[in-house]
Amino acid sequence: MTKKFLILLFILIPINANALIEVDITRGNLNPLPLAVSPLSIDEESRKSFEKILKKENIGSAISNIVENNLKTSGLFNPLDKKAFLQAPDIANLKPRFEDWNLIKAQALITGKVNYVDDKLRVEFRLWDVLAAKEMMALAFTTVPNNWRRVGHIISDKVYERLTGEKGYFDTRIIYVSEEGPKTQRIKKLAIMDQDGANNKFLTLGNELVLTPRFNPASQMVTYLSYFKNMPRVYLLDIETGTQEVVGDFPGMTFAPRFSPDGKKIIMSFAKDGKSDIYTMDLENRIVEKITNHPSIDTSPSYSPDGKYITFNSDRSGYQQIYVMKNDGSNVKRISFGNGLYGTPVWSPRGDLIAFTKLHKGKFYIGVMRTDGSGERLLTENYYQEAPSWSPNGRVLIFYRETKTNSKGEGFSAKLWSIDLTGYNERQIKTPTDASDPSWSSLLSN
């Protein structure tokens, strides 16, 4: 369905190694960095060519709008109003008049240029430190015109990385479950979209119930639960080809699937005789291994990024709590001891934290704790919300939340939300229908 596009990247000038502006992303940023995103300049001939191909009046402005929106939603940057800009985009890209940008209080400036070259889109951009009056970075890309949104996301990632010192998360996609209809007969479809909500596509028709889709590390495959023929089983879907297959040959319900960090195995639960245990299946040789063996419900497994450990939830203590074990099922250790029930543990891609859903006194919380269970921090509280998924840089969580649509507690609406690890910057991600069970892809380009 989506082809892997080749994006050529040139470094125009070696990146200046001097420490210039830095943004600290480890704390809630109450003072986002003021920055100016000058529209990418474009010559009239190129503008017309792209208008014809992409039906966009000015592709330079369109790309810079994507960059501006990404940086703004990160909560770390405050893109300034373009109306206040004093310097024209083409001239700014050659040599910014730093006094002008200083005057409107911009601390960083992004400029650039778009060209139509041999049926291709060529974009160059520069990041400037306004106070130091220095160029921080300059890069150029050449790609097919249809890829213009991704160019905007890649520029955003480069700027984010240069200013924060950590990888970005903008050139990514979200797979989720689209929901429609009354609660008693909900129609659910797999859907995929860009991280900013653009390019939404449905991957299944809604003929059968589907739940909990999750990407593989290469973000080309998805594992999920489908009620095809009323037999709830874990499936594998190739997003490019649309091929689907059932995972393993289990005489009962398999559910709660995720990939191992190397993408070679699927870890999931298999329910039989009132017990649910955790299993893995190797996708190459199809060998199935039983990882837990306990009369309790063991489910929602998630690997550590090095693949050596697994976190999961179990009610073996009497109630749903979070556990960590070695990848062979040995050394099972309970790590959640706070008040309430704990579920849906998911290991951070950075390895240091486990995100979870907590139920306590009729409220649902999304929170994080260290992998030994210490340092529990609740990020957000609501009537009902669950299933956090990490951004690839481990700085943002996406989850879903159901709210009542009237004061009598009737009707409901399910939406995707994101929140920073700091507990700040909570945002709804717009979807064409109601939505649940989001899963964040890895960075598509590097």
Next chain:
Amino acid sequence: MRLSKILKNTLLVLTACLVLSACATKKEVATDIQGQMQGDVYTGTDTVEYLADGVPDRVFFATNESILTTASRETLRAQAAWMRKNPGINVVLEGHADERGTREYNLALGERRANAAKDYLMTYGISSDRITVLSYGKERPVDSGSNPLAWSKNRRSVTVKAN
């Protein structure tokens, strides 16, 4: 300092009042729905359908539990007797949970509830070949409301004719 202490005490009193009034409201609700719930297990008949005369199709559970109540066991004995009388009929036991839980755990919980019903049918002479278990977790509530009574109706195992 002193002021803050006074404030703190006032707050404590206020909180206590709130807790008390919350209790009072809860009690009222409990009276309202009396006759439809015992503890938090549904005992009403609003949603119940019948497989045959005197054979209810479903049993209900307490929050996070899969233990069969006395009433549930009675229902299942009636179902077992009906199945013994109709040896050609196979059934699917559809296990469900309420919406106050995480999705994956609730899938497992629905399976556990349906299995509790299955085990009981088997002890009354029904062969496991005639029973299929299917969990819907919290995906197919019968009552879309978000209140204790609706949740109690949704925590259920429903016996459905498979043929």
